[in-house]
């Protein structure tokens with residue numbers, strides 16, 4: 350990204366229209382503007398466009414506010430709620446509308462279809478139509494068909510009205526799935542591991558190669574279906590890694606072991622890699638759960654055995670129940686207890702609470718008769734809107750210490766950095782009972798126990814196993830540095846294992 354204060358770059362390439370300014374479209378539009386492109390960002394939500402024009406981002410994404418302020422008055426970056434004018438202004442049209450999940454798990458593609466229809470009716474010159482929204486395989490073919498059908502209508506109308514507008518207009522369809530992660534979308538845009546482009550013509554390939562040249566990253570060109578499949582496969586694989594490590598985490602709890610070290614141990618194998626091996630309360634958000642459903646649906650519709658993916662989903666669905674089991678284990682009776690919840694966003698770095706595990710946890714706590722005091726650094730407004738306060742039962746707090754006030758347990762549900770550096774002694778003093786149940790394995794067990802907390806987490810060494818581990822170590826005559834000697838927890842008298850030395 351260019352530094353603040355410098356003039357935005359200029360690039361003479363084709364004008365880009367980004368259709369749909371949500372979590373995908375808005376970062377895409379702003380980042381393309383930052384590469385010097387002429388960009389028209391369009392969204393049918395007039396209130397959203399007005400807010401953007403005032404310099405207000407509709408959601409939190411690190412670095413996005415700065416980009417918006419930088420390009421708001423850039424004459425090469427325009428915002429409009431008139432989709433048709435944006436289509437006519439652009440040569441490369443990015444489809445970035447939502448593809449929400451329907452009841453049967455299949456994505457609802459009506460917004461994509463609507464855009465294809467509009468594009469067909471507004472072909473005033475060659476267009477490269479690029480799907481960026483996550484869509485199942487063969488959607489590109491449907492977009493092509495739909496644009497053609499409506500273009501025919503437009504041509505017939507022109508002939509009837511004796512106008513020549515759009516007569517020679519041709520178009521290509523491409524698939525350019527996005528791999529941006531919420532909370533790091535701007536970084537991901539400028540430093541992608543790869544860009545995938547499904548194309549059918551050399552012209553489309555050239556336009557996209559030119560567009561992504563400034564990023565200086567590998568660009569994989571495939572056919573349309575393959576690009577669409579790459580997107581679903583990537584998200585399904587990430588979800589599989591998470592469910593896999595969560596299952597192993599349960600095995601660690603059952604037989605003894607530390608899931609963080611298991612993840613480190615397998616992650617050092619370059620074939621496996623360490624990322625997406627953090628055990629916890631499972632994956633949430635708008636993408637992974639929805640894309641898994643859509644991929645399962647695609648397989649089932651085509652008579653492919655997708656039981657592996659169904660299991661991944663089943664493991665994920667069981668994570669919140671398992672976590673609540675730990676809370677119950679810590680508190681015994683939940684009725685009448687006050688519980689501090691730290692973290693509402695589905696992950697750190699975002700204010701997004703769509704399909705967040707935290708909301709399911711809170712609902713279950715309330716059902717069991719507990720009162721909840723919740724805090725999140727960014728997601729409070731969204732949470733309040735989705736789950737309004739209930740007097741004496743659900744309260745949103747301005748800080749972690751406020752949430753901890755009088756609590757019988759403190760739950761960590763989002764991996765915000767802020768929660769790693771809590772003043773543990775202050776929190777302990779504020780709480781009625783010093784218990785932490787950590788759904789993200791964010792805390793250092795030795796530290797929190799030293800600070801006087803009872804500490805439960807996901808799949809990390811339990812005391813009776815530590816004794817067993819120590820016996821094993823000694824019987825193998827390992828040097829002392831490999832496994833530190835157990836210490837006594839100051840308050841509980843339970844043996845502990847210090848983190849292994851590097």
Ligand code: UGA
Pocket residue numbers: 483527528529530531532584587591624625626627628629630631632633634635636637640695696697
């Ligand atoms: C995901 C993909 O990672 C992106 O590549 C993709 O572009 C995006 O979906 C999309 O399809 O638009 P995102 O939804 O932002 O990105 O979230 P992730 O970072 O993938 O995290 C998803 C969930 O998994 C979160 O709840 C997170 O806390 C959880 N997670 C992640 C774990 O439980 N363990 C891990 O090791 C990693």
